[in-house]
Amino acid sequence: MRTIIAISPHLDDAVLSYGGRLAQLASAGNQVIVYTVFAGTPEPPYSAAAEEFHSSWQTPDEPLRTRLKEDRAAVRRIGAMPVHGPFLDAIYRRDKQGAWLIKPGGDTDCGLFDEEPELTGQIAGAVEQLIIRHDPGLVVTCSATGAHIDHVRARDAAVLAAARAGVQLKLWEDLPYGQASPGMHPLPDGISLCPPEAEPVDALSWQKKLHAVSGYASQLDMLQCGAGHILDDLTSHAVRRGRGGSGGGNSPGYAELAWPTVFSELR
Numbered sequence: 506m507r508t509i510i511a512i513s514p515h516l517d518d519a520v521l522s523y524g525g526r527l528a529q530l531a532s533a534g535n536q537v538i539v540y541t542v543f544a545g546t547p548e549p550p551y552s553a554a555a556e557e558f559h560s561s562w563q564t565p566d567e568p569l570r571t572r573l574k575e576d577r578a579a580v581r582r583i584g585a586m587p588v589h590g591p592f593l594d595a596i597y598r599r600d601k602q603g604a605w606l607i608k609p610g611g612d613t614d615c616g617l618f619d620e621e622p623e624l625t626g627q628i629a630g631a632v633e634q635l636i637i638r639h640d641p642g643l644v645v646t647c648s649a650t651g652a653h654i655d656h657v658r659a660r661d662a663a664v665l666a667a668a669r670a671g672v673q674l675k676l677w678e679d680l681p682y683g684q685a686s687p688g689m690h691p692l693p694d695g696i697s698l699c700p701p702e703a704e705p706v707d708a709l710s711w712q713k714k715l716h717a718v719s720g721y722a723s724q725l726d727m728l729q730c731g732a733g734h735i736l737d738d739l740t741s742h743a744v745r746r747g748r749g750g751s752g753g754g755n756s757p758g759y760a761e762l763a764w765p766t767v768f769s770e771l772r
């Protein structure tokens with residue numbers, strides 16, 4: 506038995522992207538912790554962009570309370586322990602001039618990367634504390650497929666913290682964004698990726714993942730990016746990954762994609 510820490514940018518990413526593997530690791534007797542970085546509770550007033558999200562989530566009054574509650578239930582459905590970080594989601598943050606970082610309908614990608622020069626380091630400090638407390642054998646985080654600013658910050662912070670602590674690190678394919686095969690934002694110096702591995706997920710763990718994803722009720726409409734239902738799209742994608750990664754065969758197993766990493770220089 507070992508401890509595995511998943512560093513999730515937002516409340517839902519770890520379960521959406523790697524929830525099947527995490528469920529399987531937990532059912533094999535490992536302690537699995539899901540630390541969500543951007544789970545801090547904002548104070549009003551909210552930005553116009555945030556108000557738009559709140560109305561689509563149908564959580565106008567206390568948006569984070571609903572989302573934290575959904576996450577606690579969802580993470581437990583995969584047999585893991587939820588831990589919530591104090592950092593604010595990009596829609597609640599301000600740029601160097603004090604204006605809202607994200608404009609209504611605006612980009613959330615890395616055009617914003619020069620703002621908030623201290624933030625990645627602060628998150629890395631929090632992740633390092635978590636590593637010191639729990640002594641994991643493995644840290645897993647997103648690969649920032651799709652380059653959302655919060656995903657890049659969470660990933661880069663996990664890279665820094667895992668490199669300092671000398672802990673094995675893997676990066677998962679961000680879903681549902683990875684279904685459209687967008688590029689991965691460049692990695693920080695000092696880490697290189699091994700070829701991606703399609704990691705098999707057994708049927709029971711896959712069912713646990715789908716049950717967990719369905720628990721993020723406020724987010725499901727927003728996550729719907731394909732023609733089908735999000736749960737069906739995730740399943741088709743996992744079956745495709747299962748076929749691609751196992752060297753063929755006729756068993757259409759499920760799989761989630763992850764890149765093992767190697768640190769070339771410790772900082």
Ligand SMILES: [Zn+2]
Pocket residue numbers: 514515518653656
């Ligand atoms: Zn996210």
